[in-house]
Structure formats: structure tokens, C-alpha cells
Amino acid sequence: MKLPVDGVQAFVQIAELGSYRRAAEALGLTQTALTRRIQKLEGFLGLTLLDRTTRTVRLSPMGEEFLPLAARLIADFTHGIERLRTTSRLAVGDVTVATIQSIAFRRMPNVLRAYACDYPQNRVQILERSGALVTEAVRKGEADFGIHIQQEPDADLVEDRLVCDPFVLICHRGHPLAGRGAVRWAELGDADLITLGGASGNRHRVEAQLRAAGQPPRGRFVVESTPTAFALVSAGIGAAILPAALQGASQRDDLVAVLLIEPEISRTISLVRRRNTSLTPAAAAFYEMLRVELSGGFG
Amino acid sequence: MKLPVDGVQAFVQIAELGSYRRAAEALGLTQTALTRRIQKLEGFLGLTLLDRTTRTVRLSPMGEEFLPLAARLIADFTHGIERLRTTSRLAVGDVTVATIQSIAFRRMPNVLRAYACDYPQNRVQILERSGALVTEAVRKGEADFGIHIQQEPDADLVEDRLVCDPFVLICHRGHPLAGRGAVRWAELGDADLITLGGASGNRHRVEAQLRAAGQPPRGRFVVESTPTAFALVSAGIGAAILPAALQGASQRDDLVAVLLIEPEISRTISLVRRRNTSLTPAAAAFYEMLRVELSGGFG
């Protein structure tokens, strides 16, 4: 069963304009086409909707009765479809992103500013999650997509690798290592090190690396949050080992970052979203902006 | 701009059945056709509605959002169209007929009974109007159509001549003229005549005819209503000159009708409806039944 929408649309237009010719013009068709549409519709319905002579067009009683409904059906449909197209074209809608803190701190603000400029009516909600909780939020659909440290592949998720975020040594301008282009892990023995604590994957990797370099992680400062680490460094307590992405989180210009090498270890920042689920236009636009912006690497 | 109804319909069906194949079956199409429809719809909208692998189909976020609306749009349209078709096929609806009394009395009941049998859910309203008021009711749209005595042609109305309704002499079984097959107007001089009064066209025609036959209408009985006339005749007061159509209005079997001739004058009973306006299916059905039934003539 095929719905005679064209016919109904033609009927409404003709009824409203009182003329085949004008309706045809309004619809961008020929008058002939409308004649055929109406004939087909009336044939399908088995009744007369328009009483027409060669000169005039008027609604039949049934047409009179049907017109309000018909007009509403067409209007509803048109508006519904049109709203969808607008949503698509302008990428209207809300976006929810789950992200690890480092990105939220450092790079997100720029992207958010640009996105707000391009899509002023869209709201963006940022879920700050640590570690595996990003993928969790994405998997559960709480977030449209996420930004996190790449982990082992997940059957339900698909990742877009963006950039490697190497670990760096953040030290005070006056620190002995501050002038170096890079520092070997093995050279860290002399420094008072500050590391991030908590259950984060970062801590484990850093401690593992220190052990491997023959630098047992004893007597170091372990802090809970990035701002604290910066504050300690700034106060000259020691140097901090952090992902480069966090570097800009401090507003301080008395700090210097030095790349840690031999080996250079890094986290891979990835965009992650559900496999087999497309993003909404609004989310897709934001996703794309993030991808482009974050591909620039960390300098 | 062409509304993508097919696509939306396909989308709804697929979403509800969770499968192209099953949806195709339900719609009486091949799976290929649905694939094409969805592709076209998504292209038109500029977004993804269904996330599909070769094996599974699921709603995308936008699809999820659109489905309720889409389903309602399709359902509304389908129901609206379906109701119209039913109205047409079963001629559902109310009918209003304006008619002169004689028809309402004599022939209408049979037709009404038959119509009520064929279209039990339809209500029929009978407007009893005298003379020109029938056409008035039809012209104003108060009645779908009318039954009346044919008059001069009217530009706004179109008539279907049904049957001639000759004037007859209604007399008591024992009346001297009761046995005759026909009676000349000129022979009425001896009889005590009863005629219908009021402003009806009948009265004028009868009196004109009597005058023409050299029978001035003096000292006759003039009554206001048909039943009274019958009662007088039945009581032996005299004979009544009435249209044959009224004959059966009495339930009496002691009365006899004799055709009046030389000349035989008659009223032409017509169905009348607005020109350039089609009848509703319900009215058309009733109109047709009346036409057939009343073409039988008056016996």
C-alpha cells in the first residue's frame, strides 16, 4: 500500500490557492501534473475532492471535510522533515563528551570556544572522568564520544588515535636540568621527583619506568592533583614527571618542560566512540573539530 | 520539494521490526527496495538514521530521536487516508434531504428502510419543505439534495426528472365517479370538490384548471392538510383533487383514485442538487436509491 502523499499535497495546495495553475506554480510543477495527481488521488479514495469546471475549482463536500486534516498532515510531515534537515545541516543539538582531565584542562577550551562560535545554540557537556571511566561513559551512552588514553582494543568501541603525549619533566626555570633539550630517565637519580598519585595508569607507568632505570621510587613526593604538583615545582621543591598534555594546565611561566628519553614513553590520546553507532550531527561536528585541533600534537 | 514518505515509512517499519528483511516482507517489497529507500532518505536528510552492519540494524541517536515522530506521522497519514477510503467505499456519513411532503409521506419510508438496511450507521435527516423552500434548502447547502416539483431551470441547480405525478380525483368507494377509469375536468361540475388550500402551487394549478373547464371554484371545501382532505372524502362529504403521489398517504381502503384528464395535468417530481457540487458518498448512495425507486411511477 502506497501512501498518496503527492496527491494530498497537491490537493491542499490547490484548495488553498483555489487554482490548479497557481498551485502548480507554487509547487514548481506543471498544471498537468496536478491534474494527474488529483485524478489519481480521487481514484484511490473513490470520491471527489474537488469540483472543477474548465474555469473554476471548488471543494466538494468531502473535500471540505478533508481539507483541514489534509493540511495538517502535510504541514506536520513537512515540518518534521524540515526540522531534521536543519538539525543535520546546522548540526543542531546537544553534545556530551567524556574526557580525561588533561585534555579538559589544556586543549578543550580552545576547541570549545571555536565550537561555540560555529554552533552558538548547541550546548556541550563535559564529563571529566579518569582512566577507564571515559570508555565506560561512552559505552553506556552517557557520552556521545570520549577522549582518553588508548587502551587495549574493545569490541564495542572504535578509536581514533590522535597524538602521542610523551612524559616530560616539569621543573623550575632555575632547575639544573631546565636548560636541557631532553633528559634520560637514568639521569633522574639526583632530582627530587614529584609524581601524581592515585589509581591513575600514569603513576604505574612512571614508577615502572623509574624502577627500570634503576631509580627506585622511594622518598619522592606523591601528590593527588596536577595543580599541587605545579605548585610544588614552582616552590622549588623538586621536578614533576607528567604527561606533556598537562603542561599548559598551569598558568605559570616559571616552569619548563623537558622531554624524558631513553626510552621516550608516552600515552596515546584517542578519540573513542561506540562502534556501529553514528554520531549525531552536532557531536560529529565537535568530534571533527577535536580531531583536527588535537592532531597538532603537544608543543 | 518532494516529501520522502516512502523512506520514512520504510524507516518506521524497519525500526519496529528491527530488520530490513522482515520490514520488506511486511511492506510487500524486497529488501533491496528498502535499502534504496533508506539510502535516499538519509541522503535527503543528511544524517544517519539506522546504524547497520551486514548483520544487524540499530537506530542511530538521530534515528532514536526521530522514530516516535516518524511513526506518528505515518500512522496519522495512514489512518486519515484509510478513513476517507472507508467513507467512500461504505458511503459512511450523514445525509440531509429536503423534500416536499407528498414524497415524504408516500415513497420515502420504503427507501429509508432499504437505505437503513444497506448503510446502518448513516443518519438521514428529512427536511420537509413546501414548494420553493426545497430548492432554497438545497441552494443554501442545508440539504445534500432535494425532492420537489420541477420548476423553471435554475443556473445553480441541476435536476433529475423522475416521474410525472398526475392529479387525480380521490373519492369514496361509493362515489358515482369511483368506477370510472378517468374523469374529464369538465365533468366535475356535479361533484362536491375538496381542494388543498394554503399557498401551495398545487392550489393555483387546480383552480386554474377548474376555471378553464368552466367550473368556477366556488362553494368548494378547501382544507389545509392532506389528512383532513382524506377524512372528508372518507366521510362522504365530497371528492378531493390531489396529486396521485399523495394517494397512499391515507391508510384507508375505502378511497379510490380516478385520473383526471382532458387535459391530464401533472407535476414532475425531480431530484435536485447543486450544480458543480458533487454529493458525498453517503448522499450519492441515497440519491441513487431514490432515483431508482421513484422512477417506478405512481400506481
Next chain:
DNA sequence: GGAGTTTCATGCCAAAAAATCATGAATTGA
């Protein structure tokens, strides 16, 4: 883990539907 089955997508073609052009018929109005 491999074979078979199921499911959606695609290339190509046929069928069907829709639109158009040219023209006709009826009505209006100068």
C-alpha cells in the same frame, strides 16, 4: 575453527510512475 546460513549492500537492468508538451474544450470578459 570452518562450512553453511543469514543479512544488508551494490551493479545492472527492467518496469512503472510521473512529468511534460502540444492540444482541446469550456467559460469568461472586453
Next chain:
DNA sequence: TCAATTCATGATTTTTTGGCATGAAACTCC
């Protein structure tokens, strides 16, 4: 009465749609 306007119709072209055969991916069942 003539010109102009308006809707209908027949023939034709264009566009759209559906279908078949086939492919690729993924699930199931030994």
C-alpha cells in the same frame, strides 16, 4: 464575437523505483 484563461487529455519522454543476481560480513552450529 474574439481573445484569453483555465482545466483535461493523448502521446511521449524523463525520472524514479523495484528486482535479480551477486557480494561481503557476521553469526551459528557442529
